[in-house]
Amino acid sequence: MNWKKTLLAGISLMLILGLTACGQQSGSSKSSSGNDTGKKITLRLADIQPDDYPTVIGDKEFARLVKERTNGRINIEIYPNAQLGDEKTAIEQIQLGAIDFGRINSSPLAAFDKQLNIFNLPYLFSSNEQMWKVLNGPIGDKLLDTLKTAKMVGLTYYDSGARSFYNSKRPVTKPSDLAGMKIRVQQSDIFMDLVKALGGSPVPMAYGEVYGALQTGVVDGAENNWPSYYATNHYKVAKYYTEDFHSRSPELLVASLATWNKLSPDDQKIILQAAKDSQAVQRKAWDELEAKAKKAAIDNGNTITQVDIAEWQKAVQPLYDKYGQQFKDLIDQIRAVK
Template sequence: MSLLSKKNVAILLSGLMLTAVVSGCGGDKKDEKKDAKPIVLKLAENQPDDYPTTIGDKEFAKIVSEKTKGRIKIEVYAGGQLGDEKSVIEAIQMGGIDLARVNAQPLSDFSKKLRVLSLPYLFRDEAHLWKTLDGQVGEELLTSLKDSKMIGLAYYDSGARSFYNSKREVKVPDDMKGLKIRVQQSELMMDLVKSLGASPTPMAYGEVYSGLQTGVIDGAENNWPSYFSTSHYEVAKNYTLDYHTRTPEVVIASKTVWDKLSAEDQKILKEAAKASQEVQKKSWKAYENKSIEAVKAKGNKVTEVTDYKAWQDAVKPMLEKHGKDFKELIEKINNIK
């Protein structure tokens, strides 16, 4: 674990004091419960105030407040006020932050099982993804976070990532050959791009627009809202909807704080997080549709993959490498109808 910054140390101390408050609110006497101050939990969110995940966070907070009649309050700190995802995860483990919404990809550094969610072409479609996440497999993956002092509560929608480029329309994997594609600094993503015949180019996210504009890279990959909001659609007009990954967001709690709550309150938080999913997913869909309409209005070439066999065949070798430890999980997911 990396050393915590001064900012995160402050957050940690604040959270430890909160833990003491939560512990103090656990008395059994009726008069103590009646007079107890509300339990206030901080939720870290790195997206802006009007982003779909933040809207989901706020719905979560609203449901918890309603179910506990104000006895438990969740304060949502959007826009990365409590730190980036990595530092937030560390603070959650230490009990310095109570709740957070983070992507499953960075969480997979703390729970190996979660890496299965980032494997390419794992889910047949959106319905298959949510049947998996809302079922036994999804709960198994959330539970795997306990060993890292985190409690997985629910999943939020993060859309699907697809490839876009400035050179040509891409219909089949062979069309990817020779393209320089920006990827995250991830061995899995680099191997994915290589397996499709393109050249992976790790690059900071903020440099992608100029990289596309100047020809340093030919393309990148992301979901619809990111393709639009970053203006990448202006300099990479060919978007191929191959939906190679559908890595979700995860709402998590600190086990340190969680263990101080009563079983009844734990149940309320778990159910409220799950219930907030519907509002978050609707918000994401509206956000996504707005981006689709805006891009198509600009006349960009949008190609939807309908036959995935060639894409799946191309990535089989890298799936053997990255999925060898998850064969049972992959089989379970494949068998979900």
């Protein structure tokens, strides 16, 4: 009987070894020793926006560059339209390694990495050009690096424009012009305090209700970026748009730290550079969409007002005292970038 036991043990060992070998060849072919061994890897990237939206255009360029620079070895599949869940769900799945990459706005990410709350401070940047100098410089890199504490790796920033005020009553050139106006805001303490500091009356309201509220006078105005002002048809019922650019919350392209740690250093380098190189395509797509939205408003006869933000920055100083004390050194560093 001993020979039978020996035979069965041998067969069992062969089956285990065979199954282990099969397991190593299936799935995403990821290995802690690196992925530059010739095996093909398929990774997933989540985005909540439509297929033709600027961020998804950036995602696709990122995936194209990675595939090209690895000779087709690493394939990144894009899942737009929130196919893999809303941003909060995507973040949680990225942390677990169930989703490999995500394009996430800095606002929801701030719930997982408190340092990103700095982007919620109004009038933080003096201009679009200054913002990109900050984001693509040492300060921006430092903020991306903090995401590792939340089990993510920050790769690069994408553009999401700047939020500005618009209303149905009159041109707004200075903060006092908002006095008495009912302004729709997100359900957010800092946005409510922002409108109060500028002299308006904040009205928290679901985004889908804003058009009707503007049309009927339940609210006098709202705030958002150019593409949203256009896509929602708010430009048809609130014809005064003030380019005060009070909020610039960039998009971030992030990777799961769990996925990242399974990549070889060479593949990490390729992916990081591809992400940074994809930014130019994404920003160009954003600029084109913004120009389209602005042209529609002009063609509609809307009044567009530019402002000097110095007076606006002064008016919101109480918000910096309330929300910005923990970022004081970082704020000074950002303001020093010219």
